Amino acid sequence: MGRWEPDARGRLMAAAIELFLEHGFEQTTVADIAARAGLTERTFYRHYADKREVLFAGPIDLHALLAETIAAQSDSAAPIDAVAAALDTVGGLLQQNREGSRLRQRVIDANPMLRERELIKLASLGAAMADALRARGVTDPTASLTAEAGIAAFKVGFETWINDATDAHDLQHHVSECFDQLKAVTAGR
Protein backbone atom coordinates (compact mmCIF):
# COMPACT_ATOMS: atom_id res chain seq x y z
CA MET A 1 0.00 0.00 0.00
CA GLY A 2 1.41 3.30 1.05
CA ARG A 3 5.06 3.95 1.27
CA TRP A 4 4.61 4.84 4.91
CA GLU A 5 2.45 3.57 7.72
CA PRO A 6 -1.01 5.07 7.26
CA ASP A 7 -2.61 7.92 9.22
CA ALA A 8 0.47 9.75 10.38
CA ARG A 9 -1.76 12.54 11.64
CA GLY A 10 -3.84 10.25 13.82
CA ARG A 11 -0.76 8.49 15.17
CA LEU A 12 0.72 11.84 16.17
CA MET A 13 -2.45 12.82 18.00
CA ALA A 14 -2.68 9.50 19.83
CA ALA A 15 1.00 9.63 20.78
CA ALA A 16 0.62 13.20 22.01
CA ILE A 17 -2.35 12.46 24.27
CA GLU A 18 -0.62 9.41 25.73
CA LEU A 19 2.55 11.34 26.49
CA PHE A 20 0.71 14.36 27.85
CA LEU A 21 -1.20 12.11 30.24
CA GLU A 22 1.96 10.23 31.23
CA HIS A 23 4.39 13.09 31.74
CA GLY A 24 2.45 16.32 31.32
CA PHE A 25 2.33 18.79 28.47
CA GLU A 26 5.41 20.81 29.34
CA GLN A 27 7.59 17.79 30.03
CA THR A 28 6.77 16.27 26.66
CA THR A 29 8.80 17.52 23.71
CA VAL A 30 7.59 17.51 20.14
CA ALA A 31 10.50 15.21 19.37
CA ASP A 32 9.11 12.76 21.94
CA ILE A 33 5.70 12.77 20.28
CA ALA A 34 7.13 12.29 16.82
CA ALA A 35 9.38 9.47 17.99
CA ARG A 36 6.48 7.57 19.53
CA ALA A 37 4.55 7.96 16.29
CA GLY A 38 7.58 6.75 14.31
CA LEU A 39 8.11 10.14 12.65
CA THR A 40 10.36 13.15 12.99
CA GLU A 41 9.79 16.47 14.68
CA ARG A 42 9.67 18.26 11.34
CA THR A 43 6.84 16.04 10.17
CA PHE A 44 4.84 16.83 13.29
CA TYR A 45 4.85 20.48 12.26
CA ARG A 46 3.65 19.57 8.78
CA HIS A 47 0.47 18.17 10.35
CA TYR A 48 -0.05 20.57 13.24
CA ALA A 49 0.78 24.25 13.33
CA ASP A 50 2.16 24.01 16.85
CA LYS A 51 2.46 21.69 19.80
CA ARG A 52 -0.89 22.70 21.30
CA GLU A 53 -2.89 22.29 18.12
CA VAL A 54 -2.59 18.51 18.22
CA LEU A 55 -5.23 18.54 20.97
CA PHE A 56 -7.67 20.80 19.14
CA ALA A 57 -7.68 19.83 15.48
CA GLY A 58 -10.67 17.53 15.28
CA PRO A 59 -11.90 15.75 12.17
CA ILE A 60 -15.12 17.78 12.01
CA ASP A 61 -15.49 21.41 10.95
CA LEU A 62 -17.51 22.67 13.90
CA HIS A 63 -17.63 26.19 12.52
CA ALA A 64 -19.47 25.05 9.43
CA LEU A 65 -21.72 22.77 11.44
CA LEU A 66 -22.77 25.57 13.76
CA ALA A 67 -23.34 27.98 10.89
CA GLU A 68 -25.42 25.48 8.95
CA THR A 69 -27.51 24.53 11.92
CA ILE A 70 -28.30 28.14 12.70
CA ALA A 71 -29.13 28.81 9.06
CA ALA A 72 -31.46 25.82 9.07
CA GLN A 73 -33.62 27.13 11.91
CA SER A 74 -37.06 28.43 11.16
CA ASP A 75 -37.18 32.14 10.41
CA SER A 76 -39.44 32.64 13.37
CA ALA A 77 -36.97 31.08 15.81
CA ALA A 78 -35.54 33.53 18.33
CA PRO A 79 -31.75 34.02 18.04
CA ILE A 80 -31.09 32.45 21.42
CA ASP A 81 -33.02 29.36 20.38
CA ALA A 82 -31.15 29.07 17.09
CA VAL A 83 -27.89 29.20 19.03
CA ALA A 84 -29.16 26.63 21.51
CA ALA A 85 -30.11 24.33 18.65
CA ALA A 86 -26.68 24.64 17.05
CA LEU A 87 -24.88 23.91 20.30
CA ASP A 88 -27.20 20.98 20.90
CA THR A 89 -26.05 19.50 17.59
CA VAL A 90 -22.40 19.89 18.49
CA GLY A 91 -23.13 18.51 21.94
CA GLY A 92 -24.53 15.39 20.32
CA LEU A 93 -21.17 14.74 18.71
CA LEU A 94 -19.08 15.15 21.85
CA GLN A 95 -21.63 13.15 23.81
CA GLN A 96 -20.56 10.04 21.93
CA ASN A 97 -17.13 10.00 23.52
CA ARG A 98 -17.41 10.97 27.14
CA GLU A 99 -14.28 9.18 28.32
CA GLY A 100 -12.20 10.59 25.49
CA SER A 101 -13.45 14.05 26.35
CA ARG A 102 -12.55 13.54 29.98
CA LEU A 103 -8.99 12.49 29.20
CA ARG A 104 -8.50 15.36 26.81
CA GLN A 105 -9.95 17.83 29.29
CA ARG A 106 -7.71 16.55 32.05
CA VAL A 107 -4.71 17.41 29.92
CA ILE A 108 -6.06 20.84 28.99
CA ASP A 109 -7.05 21.81 32.52
CA ALA A 110 -3.55 21.00 33.75
CA ASN A 111 -1.89 23.61 31.56
CA PRO A 112 -2.59 27.33 31.17
CA MET A 113 -1.22 27.41 27.62
CA LEU A 114 -3.74 24.76 26.63
CA ARG A 115 -6.53 26.63 28.40
CA GLU A 116 -5.66 29.66 26.31
CA ARG A 117 -5.95 27.68 23.13
CA GLU A 118 -9.25 26.19 24.27
CA LEU A 119 -10.68 29.63 24.97
CA ILE A 120 -9.72 31.05 21.59
CA LYS A 121 -11.24 28.01 19.88
CA LEU A 122 -14.48 28.57 21.75
CA ALA A 123 -14.40 32.27 20.96
CA SER A 124 -13.88 31.40 17.32
CA LEU A 125 -16.93 29.15 17.40
CA GLY A 126 -18.86 31.99 18.98
CA ALA A 127 -17.78 34.31 16.20
CA ALA A 128 -19.00 31.79 13.63
CA MET A 129 -22.39 31.68 15.33
CA ALA A 130 -22.55 35.47 15.47
CA ASP A 131 -21.85 35.56 11.72
CA ALA A 132 -24.62 33.06 11.11
CA LEU A 133 -27.03 35.17 13.14
CA ARG A 134 -26.11 38.29 11.17
CA ALA A 135 -26.84 36.34 8.02
CA ARG A 136 -30.34 35.89 9.44
CA GLY A 137 -30.68 39.62 9.87
CA VAL A 138 -29.86 39.85 13.56
CA THR A 139 -28.02 43.08 14.19
CA ASP A 140 -25.09 43.79 16.46
CA PRO A 141 -24.59 43.87 19.36
CA THR A 142 -27.43 41.38 19.67
CA ALA A 143 -25.78 38.83 17.40
CA SER A 144 -22.48 38.90 19.29
CA LEU A 145 -24.16 38.83 22.68
CA THR A 146 -26.39 35.91 21.79
CA ALA A 147 -23.44 33.90 20.51
CA GLU A 148 -21.33 34.73 23.55
CA ALA A 149 -24.16 33.82 25.89
CA GLY A 150 -24.53 30.51 24.09
CA ILE A 151 -20.83 29.80 24.43
CA ALA A 152 -21.05 30.60 28.14
CA ALA A 153 -23.90 28.15 28.61
CA PHE A 154 -22.02 25.51 26.64
CA LYS A 155 -18.81 25.99 28.61
CA VAL A 156 -20.53 25.63 31.97
CA GLY A 157 -22.70 22.77 30.80
CA PHE A 158 -19.71 20.95 29.35
CA GLU A 159 -17.79 21.32 32.59
CA THR A 160 -20.71 19.97 34.60
CA TRP A 161 -21.03 17.04 32.20
CA ILE A 162 -17.33 16.19 32.43
CA ASN A 163 -17.34 16.35 36.22
CA ASP A 164 -20.63 14.53 36.75
CA ALA A 165 -19.49 11.30 38.36
CA THR A 166 -22.94 9.76 38.11
CA ASP A 167 -23.11 9.95 34.31
CA ALA A 168 -26.83 10.37 34.87
CA HIS A 169 -27.42 12.87 32.08
CA ASP A 170 -25.99 13.50 28.65
CA LEU A 171 -24.19 16.63 27.55
CA GLN A 172 -27.19 18.15 25.83
CA HIS A 173 -29.17 17.88 29.03
CA HIS A 174 -26.54 19.76 31.03
CA VAL A 175 -26.19 22.47 28.38
CA SER A 176 -29.94 22.83 28.15
CA GLU A 177 -30.14 23.29 31.91
CA CYS A 178 -27.50 25.98 31.68
CA PHE A 179 -29.53 27.84 29.09
CA ASP A 180 -32.48 27.75 31.46
CA GLN A 181 -30.34 28.96 34.34
CA LEU A 182 -28.93 31.72 32.18
CA LYS A 183 -32.40 32.92 31.35
CA ALA A 184 -33.32 32.94 35.03
CA VAL A 185 -30.14 34.75 35.98
CA THR A 186 -30.40 37.53 33.43
CA ALA A 187 -34.00 38.03 34.48
CA GLY A 188 -32.55 39.17 37.81
CA ARG A 189 -33.15 36.02 39.78
Add this chain to the structure above:
Amino acid sequence: MGRWEPDARGRLMAAAIELFLEHGFEQTTVADIAARAGLTERTFYRHYADKREVLFAGPIDLHALLAETIAAQSDSAAPIDAVAAALDTVGGLLQQNREGSRLRQRVIDANPMLRERELIKLASLGAAMADALRARGVTDPTASLTAEAGIAAFKVGFETWINDATDAHDLQHHVSECFDQLKAVTAGR
Protein backbone atom coordinates in the same frame (compact mmCIF):
# COMPACT_ATOMS: atom_id res chain seq x y z
CA MET B 1 19.47 58.42 43.25
CA GLY B 2 19.27 54.85 42.20
CA ARG B 3 22.05 52.95 40.63
CA TRP B 4 19.89 52.47 37.57
CA GLU B 5 17.39 54.57 35.72
CA PRO B 6 14.07 54.33 37.54
CA ASP B 7 10.98 52.34 36.54
CA ALA B 8 12.58 49.63 34.45
CA ARG B 9 9.23 47.86 34.31
CA GLY B 10 7.41 50.86 32.90
CA ARG B 11 10.16 51.55 30.38
CA LEU B 12 9.93 47.96 29.17
CA MET B 13 6.18 48.23 28.72
CA ALA B 14 6.44 51.54 26.86
CA ALA B 15 9.21 50.22 24.62
CA ALA B 16 7.20 47.10 23.89
CA ILE B 17 4.05 48.94 22.85
CA GLU B 18 6.04 51.29 20.64
CA LEU B 19 7.83 48.45 18.88
CA PHE B 20 4.70 46.33 18.55
CA LEU B 21 2.93 49.25 16.88
CA GLU B 22 5.91 49.99 14.64
CA HIS B 23 6.86 46.50 13.48
CA GLY B 24 4.23 44.14 14.82
CA PHE B 25 4.35 41.69 17.71
CA GLU B 26 5.99 38.79 15.90
CA GLN B 27 8.65 40.89 14.24
CA THR B 28 9.71 42.38 17.56
CA THR B 29 12.12 40.31 19.63
CA VAL B 30 12.43 40.53 23.38
CA ALA B 31 16.02 41.64 22.84
CA ASP B 32 14.70 44.58 20.77
CA ILE B 33 12.38 45.63 23.59
CA ALA B 34 15.07 45.37 26.23
CA ALA B 35 17.54 47.31 24.10
CA ARG B 36 15.11 50.18 23.59
CA ALA B 37 14.53 50.27 27.34
CA GLY B 38 18.27 50.26 27.97
CA LEU B 39 18.20 46.81 29.56
CA THR B 40 19.00 43.24 28.68
CA GLU B 41 16.75 40.42 27.55
CA ARG B 42 17.27 38.58 30.81
CA THR B 43 16.01 41.55 32.79
CA PHE B 44 12.86 41.68 30.67
CA TYR B 45 12.00 38.19 31.87
CA ARG B 46 12.55 39.24 35.47
CA HIS B 47 9.72 41.76 35.10
CA TYR B 48 7.37 39.86 32.80
CA ALA B 49 6.80 36.13 32.68
CA ASP B 50 6.76 36.11 28.89
CA LYS B 51 6.72 38.38 25.87
CA ARG B 52 2.93 38.67 25.80
CA GLU B 53 2.53 39.51 29.45
CA VAL B 54 4.03 42.98 28.99
CA LEU B 55 0.70 44.03 27.43
CA PHE B 56 -1.47 42.63 30.19
CA ALA B 57 0.23 43.29 33.51
CA GLY B 58 -1.52 46.45 34.67
CA PRO B 59 -0.80 48.31 37.86
CA ILE B 60 -4.18 47.48 39.39
CA ASP B 61 -5.32 44.12 40.76
CA LEU B 62 -8.60 43.82 38.89
CA HIS B 63 -9.36 40.46 40.45
CA ALA B 64 -9.39 41.95 43.92
CA LEU B 65 -11.32 44.99 42.76
CA LEU B 66 -14.05 42.87 41.22
CA ALA B 67 -14.26 40.61 44.25
CA GLU B 68 -14.46 43.53 46.66
CA THR B 69 -17.08 45.35 44.63
CA ILE B 70 -19.26 42.28 44.48
CA ALA B 71 -18.82 41.68 48.19
CA ALA B 72 -19.83 45.27 48.86
CA GLN B 73 -23.19 44.98 47.16
CA SER B 74 -26.33 44.87 49.25
CA ASP B 75 -27.40 41.38 50.23
CA SER B 76 -30.63 41.87 48.39
CA ALA B 77 -28.91 42.67 45.07
CA ALA B 78 -29.45 40.05 42.37
CA PRO B 79 -26.25 38.28 41.26
CA ILE B 80 -26.43 39.76 37.78
CA ASP B 81 -26.66 43.25 39.26
CA ALA B 82 -23.70 42.66 41.55
CA VAL B 83 -21.68 41.57 38.53
CA ALA B 84 -22.83 44.58 36.56
CA ALA B 85 -21.79 46.87 39.38
CA ALA B 86 -18.35 45.31 39.59
CA LEU B 87 -17.77 45.61 35.86
CA ASP B 88 -19.00 49.18 35.97
CA THR B 89 -16.27 49.95 38.48
CA VAL B 90 -13.60 48.40 36.30
CA GLY B 91 -15.04 50.18 33.29
CA GLY B 92 -14.59 53.47 35.07
CA LEU B 93 -10.86 52.84 35.27
CA LEU B 94 -10.39 51.96 31.61
CA GLN B 95 -12.64 54.82 30.62
CA GLN B 96 -9.96 57.26 31.70
CA ASN B 97 -7.58 56.24 28.95
CA ARG B 98 -9.53 55.68 25.77
CA GLU B 99 -6.67 56.36 23.37
CA GLY B 100 -4.29 54.16 25.29
CA SER B 101 -6.87 51.38 25.23
CA ARG B 102 -7.29 51.81 21.50
CA LEU B 103 -3.56 51.51 20.79
CA ARG B 104 -3.22 48.50 23.02
CA GLN B 105 -6.23 46.84 21.48
CA ARG B 106 -4.90 47.46 17.98
CA VAL B 107 -1.79 45.47 18.88
CA ILE B 108 -3.77 42.68 20.50
CA ASP B 109 -6.27 42.34 17.67
CA ALA B 110 -3.45 41.99 15.15
CA ASN B 111 -2.09 38.83 16.74
CA PRO B 112 -3.82 35.55 17.64
CA MET B 113 -1.33 34.77 20.40
CA LEU B 114 -2.23 38.05 22.08
CA ARG B 115 -5.94 37.40 21.63
CA GLU B 116 -5.44 34.10 23.44
CA ARG B 117 -3.82 35.84 26.35
CA GLU B 118 -6.58 38.44 26.44
CA LEU B 119 -9.24 35.75 26.58
CA ILE B 120 -7.63 33.87 29.43
CA LYS B 121 -7.27 37.11 31.37
CA LEU B 122 -10.96 37.81 30.90
CA ALA B 123 -11.83 34.25 31.86
CA SER B 124 -9.72 34.64 34.96
CA LEU B 125 -11.61 37.79 35.90
CA GLY B 126 -14.83 35.88 35.35
CA ALA B 127 -13.63 33.15 37.68
CA ALA B 128 -12.86 35.77 40.33
CA MET B 129 -16.38 37.13 40.03
CA ALA B 130 -17.85 33.64 40.24
CA ASP B 131 -15.87 33.06 43.44
CA ALA B 132 -17.17 36.31 44.88
CA LEU B 133 -20.72 35.27 44.07
CA ARG B 134 -20.25 31.91 45.75
CA ALA B 135 -19.02 33.75 48.81
CA ARG B 136 -22.42 35.46 48.79
CA GLY B 137 -24.13 32.09 48.79
CA VAL B 138 -24.90 31.86 45.09
CA THR B 139 -24.64 28.24 44.02
CA ASP B 140 -23.23 26.74 40.84
CA PRO B 141 -23.93 26.69 38.01
CA THR B 142 -25.64 30.03 38.62
CA ALA B 143 -22.50 31.70 39.90
CA SER B 144 -20.41 30.65 36.92
CA LEU B 145 -23.10 31.52 34.42
CA THR B 146 -23.70 34.95 35.88
CA ALA B 147 -20.00 35.74 35.81
CA GLU B 148 -19.61 34.47 32.27
CA ALA B 149 -22.62 36.44 31.11
CA GLY B 150 -21.14 39.55 32.68
CA ILE B 151 -17.83 38.98 30.92
CA ALA B 152 -19.70 38.57 27.63
CA ALA B 153 -21.50 41.87 28.10
CA PHE B 154 -18.26 43.57 29.03
CA LYS B 155 -16.40 42.15 26.03
CA VAL B 156 -19.02 43.30 23.55
CA GLY B 157 -19.48 46.64 25.25
CA PHE B 158 -15.74 47.26 25.32
CA GLU B 159 -15.42 46.46 21.64
CA THR B 160 -18.24 48.86 20.79
CA TRP B 161 -16.62 51.55 22.90
CA ILE B 162 -13.22 51.10 21.24
CA ASN B 163 -14.73 51.22 17.77
CA ASP B 164 -17.15 54.07 18.38
CA ALA B 165 -15.68 56.83 16.24
CA THR B 166 -18.03 59.43 17.67
CA ASP B 167 -16.81 59.04 21.25
CA ALA B 168 -20.37 59.96 22.16
CA HIS B 169 -20.66 57.62 25.15
CA ASP B 170 -18.35 56.31 27.82
CA LEU B 171 -17.43 52.68 28.38
CA GLN B 172 -19.88 52.17 31.22
CA HIS B 173 -22.71 53.31 28.98
CA HIS B 174 -21.83 50.78 26.28
CA VAL B 175 -21.46 47.95 28.78
CA SER B 176 -24.72 48.87 30.44
CA GLU B 177 -26.49 48.76 27.08
CA CYS B 178 -25.03 45.32 26.49
CA PHE B 179 -26.41 44.10 29.79
CA ASP B 180 -29.83 45.34 28.72
CA GLN B 181 -29.49 43.67 25.32
CA LEU B 182 -28.39 40.47 26.98
CA LYS B 183 -31.48 40.46 29.15
CA ALA B 184 -33.66 40.99 26.11
CA VAL B 185 -31.90 38.28 24.13
CA THR B 186 -32.10 35.59 26.79
CA ALA B 187 -35.77 36.40 27.21
CA GLY B 188 -36.17 35.07 23.69
CA ARG B 189 -36.37 38.37 21.87
Add this chain to the structure above:
DNA sequence: GTGCTGATGTCACAGACTGACATCACGGCG
Protein backbone atom coordinates in the same frame (compact mmCIF):
# COMPACT_ATOMS: atom_id res chain seq x y z
C1' DG C 1 34.65 50.00 56.36
C1' DT C 2 32.32 45.46 56.28
C1' DG C 3 28.85 42.82 54.86
C1' DC C 4 24.15 42.22 53.19
C1' DT C 5 20.61 43.07 49.76
C1' DG C 6 18.39 43.61 45.44
C1' DA C 7 18.41 44.75 40.70
C1' DT C 8 20.97 43.89 36.79
C1' DG C 9 24.42 41.64 33.54
C1' DT C 10 26.68 37.48 31.43
C1' DC C 11 26.71 32.95 29.80
C1' DA C 12 25.16 28.51 28.49
C1' DC C 13 21.45 25.80 27.12
C1' DA C 14 16.92 23.22 26.06
C1' DG C 15 13.12 23.41 23.32
C1' DA C 16 9.64 25.52 19.87
C1' DC C 17 9.27 26.58 15.34
C1' DT C 18 10.91 27.57 10.20
C1' DG C 19 13.15 27.56 5.63
C1' DA C 20 15.81 25.06 2.22
C1' DC C 21 17.07 21.07 0.28
C1' DA C 22 17.39 15.85 -0.13
C1' DT C 23 15.14 11.38 -0.42
C1' DC C 24 12.24 7.93 -2.21
C1' DA C 25 8.06 4.92 -3.12
C1' DC C 26 4.20 5.06 -6.04
C1' DG C 27 1.54 5.94 -10.09
C1' DG C 28 1.11 7.43 -14.77
C1' DC C 29 2.83 7.57 -19.32
C1' DG C 30 5.43 6.63 -23.35
Add this chain to the structure above:
DNA sequence: CGCCGTGATGTCAGTCTGTGACATCAGCAC
Protein backbone atom coordinates in the same frame (compact mmCIF):
# COMPACT_ATOMS: atom_id res chain seq x y z
C1' DC D 1 9.71 -1.95 -19.09
C1' DG D 2 11.78 2.23 -17.61
C1' DC D 3 11.48 7.23 -17.02
C1' DC D 4 9.44 10.97 -14.43
C1' DG D 5 6.46 13.78 -11.66
C1' DT D 6 4.30 13.98 -7.16
C1' DG D 7 3.72 14.14 -2.39
C1' DA D 8 5.00 12.79 2.15
C1' DT D 9 8.90 12.45 4.79
C1' DG D 10 13.81 13.14 6.41
C1' DT D 11 17.93 16.14 7.27
C1' DC D 12 20.14 20.24 8.61
C1' DA D 13 20.96 24.80 10.01
C1' DG D 14 19.19 28.54 12.09
C1' DT D 15 16.29 32.13 15.02
C1' DC D 16 13.87 33.07 18.98
C1' DT D 17 11.66 32.18 23.51
C1' DG D 18 12.41 31.19 28.08
C1' DT D 19 15.36 29.51 32.22
C1' DG D 20 19.13 28.32 35.52
C1' DA D 21 23.54 29.50 37.53
C1' DC D 22 26.73 32.67 38.63
C1' DA D 23 28.94 37.43 38.59
C1' DT D 24 28.63 42.40 39.42
C1' DC D 25 27.89 46.47 41.96
C1' DA D 26 25.48 50.64 44.30
C1' DG D 27 23.32 51.66 48.49
C1' DC D 28 22.21 50.72 53.20
C1' DA D 29 22.63 49.02 58.06
C1' DC D 30 25.69 48.41 61.62
